[in-house]
Amino acid sequence: MKIALTIPGYGQVDSGAPGGVPTGGLFGTGANIVRVIVIFLVLAAIFVALYYILIAGLNLITSRGHKENIKNNREALVYAVLGLFFIFMSFFFINLLGNFAGFNLISIFFSR
Numbered sequence: 459m460k461i462a463l464t465i466p467g468y469g470q471v472d473s474g475a476p477g478g479v480p481t482g483g484l485f486g487t488g489a490n491i492v493r494v495i496v497i498f499l500v501l502a503a504i505f506v507a508l509y510y511i512l513i514a515g516l517n518l519i520t521s522r523g524h525k526e527n528i529k530n531n532r533e534a535l536v537y538a539v540l541g542l543f544f545i546f547m548s549f550f551f552i553n554l555l556g557n558f559a560g561f562n563l564i565s566i567f568f569s570r
Contacts, residue, residue, distance in 0.1 A: 503545050510538035 514535035521527035 500545065504542065507538050507542040507545065510534060511542070514538055 514531050518528065518531040518535060521531060
């Protein structure tokens, strides 16, 4: 003789939240993790570039006419501005690539 034991609701997930309430949090899906990482990296790159622009500009102002300091700080300033330019141009190229593919790649990273 076999005895069967059934547990009500086994195999079903009951979140306990009323209908219409989103669950899962920030890291609910892999797409959200990628979105958060991309936004963080873009913001970090922008802040680092702005920091180097500020430091190179201040060092250029206070170089007191030393040719070597002027040259080094000018190069640092040019590279920081170029880095910031490439960050913003990446959005243009991602959008251009998405238009050729037929969908908006930017909205994948910066929309909910």
